[in-house]
Amino acid sequence: MWRSSGLSVSYTSLRESNLRSVREAIRGGSYMSHTSGLGKGYLQTNIAILPQAFALDFMRYCQRNPKPCPLTGVSDTGNPIMFTLGRDLDIRTDVPAYCVYRDGVLAETLTDISGLWNEDLVAFALGCSFTFEHALQHAGISLWHIDHNKTVPMFRTNIDTVAAGPFSGKMVVSMRMVAPDRLDDVIAISKAFPMAHGAPIHWGDPNTIGISDASSPDWGDCVPVPGDQVPVFWACGVTPQVAIQQARPPLCITHKPGHMLITDIPEDAEVTVMRSQNRT
Amino acid sequence: MWRSSGLSVSYTSLRESNLRSVREAIRGGSYMSHTSGLGKGYLQTNIAILPQAFALDFMRYCQRNPKPCPLTGVSDTGNPIMFTLGRDLDIRTDVPAYCVYRDGVLAETLTDISGLWNEDLVAFALGCSFTFEHALQHAGISLWHIDHNKTVPMFRTNIDTVAAGPFSGKMVVSMRMVAPDRLDDVIAISKAFPMAHGAPIHWGDPNTIGISDASSPDWGDCVPVPGDQVPVFWACGVTPQVAIQQARPPLCITHKPGHMLITDIPEDAEVTVMRSQNRT
Incomplete structure (x- = not known):
């Protein structure tokens, strides 16, 4: 209702x-x-x-x-x-x-x-992910989707999750573009929040995890993918929704x-x- | 068998x-x-x-x-x-x-x-706790019970765990004596291992958590309790065994x-x- x-x-x-x-x-x-x-x-x-x-x-x-x-x-x-x-x-x-x-x-x-x-x-x-995003912002790392009031782009990967009973499926990730000189900070800061997806699961070439076009997300909004920044991927809370739909x-x-x-x-x-x- | x-x-x-x-x-x-x-x-x-x-x-x-x-x-x-x-x-x-x-x-x-x-x-x-104990040793922090081939002393506290169905009971803690100048290190190092009990739940006066005599553990071996060291208490894996016995x-x-x-x-x-x- x-x-x-x-x-x-x-x-x-x-x-x-x-x-x-x-x-x-x-x-x-x-x-x-x-x-x-x-x-x-x-x-x-x-x-x-x-x-x-x-x-x-x-x-x-x-x-x-x-x-x-x-x-x-x-x-x-x-x-x-x-x-x-x-x-x-x-x-x-x-x-x-x-x-x-x-x-x-x-x-x-x-x-x-x-x-x-x-x-x-x-x-x-x-x-x-709100939790580690706030920590990144406090460390002076800007996040394009927040600055522009957009939803973070999310992608289905080629990474299998570990099944349990009827629940299974590919991992979904969110992507944020990071300046190369802040990459180590971004990894260390987010790793400190295991209850908010922790450290990224991948950074660099999106193809490695089965993403053919980083400018065309499966969920969320498109963001610019400038060549002088690194795409960084975190495990995403949409993953369990996919597993539930499968179950x-x-x-x-x-x-x-x-x-x-x-x-x-x-x-x-x-x-x-x-x-x-x-x-x- | x-x-x-x-x-x-x-x-x-x-x-x-x-x-x-x-x-x-x-x-x-x-x-x-x-x-x-x-x-x-x-x-x-x-x-x-x-x-x-x-x-x-x-x-x-x-x-x-x-x-x-x-x-x-x-x-x-x-x-x-x-x-x-x-x-x-x-x-x-x-x-x-x-x-x-x-x-x-x-x-x-x-x-x-x-x-x-x-x-x-x-x-x-x-x-x-073996996990964070190894990390403490690598940081040059000696642990009396390991140096003397004893079992760490464990105590029943006055802290209630959060019940779930038939499982409930008081929290059990293990105690290690720490030099005051290493206390901050000990807290920070163990906090980095959430899958090994994480940061201590208490340090200082044992009475605060319902332990009347730190030299007389409920499980494990007695250890010396020198006045120039701080007793530090971590949540202990014996806690679920107590909850199971209760269930x-x-x-x-x-x-x-x-x-x-x-x-x-x-x-x-x-x-x-x-x-x-x-x-x-």
Whole structure:
């Protein structure tokens, strides 16, 4: 269902708001757009919700592919409160927009999944690239897609992920162009965030990982590919969505790309688990 | 069953052997003792084997408590080959000694669990402190228990782990005494190994975390506690064993403490997953 919202809140005003206000706007349905730059300093995550029968294999898939699928939180079966990631996070309402897949096919897009949640579902939160992008920016490394308000370009590679049960498929990567003299910094900085895809999986010739045209992404926006910069590729959170579509569970709910769950966990936390948990 | 071994192999001779020879000696039953210092440079892990009905909750427990329970590998249900951790690792034979728990109580100790393995079991590998201890030694930081061939002292704390299903309990920590001028180094070095318990969870007054007498550990050996050194505490791999005993599964098999699985994964790998997997 689309939430019956009151007045809608603008992205610009929310960008200056604190985490509490951002969450209230999302929960109440007055903000339904992307979360880049919102809730500054707090961990944002990809979301996948699956029936319990698929949960063990999906966790194995994440454990075996930690760079595309860094697992930052898992709900109890049937409990919509993600108590390890926040004081009152409710996975039914606290993501701005959701995609609902039935048998692996996109069926609808919603801003509230209270009507779909049931006792058999398990919600998974996976780290996302916003975290290391912020760290790169703090180090003075500019990112073209952010400076130009575009979505990072993403590509399907020729790299097989490690299968688990019905979950398998090629790894998806995101690409950022980096000046050669900052390449070592970029690698070292992102490596320090294993819960946000960690170090890049490849840099240099895109053909090596099966990308024939770096100016034509499979997802996201095109970016310039200047010859004096190095294309750098990170494992991407779209990878598990591809694996889920391949597994064709009867029901799967994900966040709408770019519309992430904003948690109460500081972005630079060593461990993505709240010290005091609220289980209600 | 105890393996029908040929000639037994001494610890001293195995210490100089390569990984292949160490594995063959363990698999063949000619070496049944502790693995500290063996297979130098390769990741060693704690082991827990559980019926599939407990596997999802145990994985959730590990995800929620990543410092005591850093999950480095999970088998397919019923498949004893840990293909993400080695070329031919067989969990039934490749650990020097196992403890078998029935309903949470130690029932027997074996050196081969081929007779117990069945289609319903899932094997979990969890990182261990050997990894960061080696890194500390390389940085010139001496560790008393290693220099004196003792087991590190371990203590039950007053810190609750985050429960998942039937798994819960207090965190167990290991203690190492550190010179004050090396404390910052010790914290930074161990933090770089999240798959080996990461940074310490506490340093200084043991009472703060519920330890009344640092010279009297709950597991392992006593060590001197000199007043000019700082006691430093790390989350410990005994924690999940306590949680498992609390959960009382009908069957659980662990490694015998100190008798670890030695994997094919380099100790300093960013990701504890083999690039090419052998699924046979």
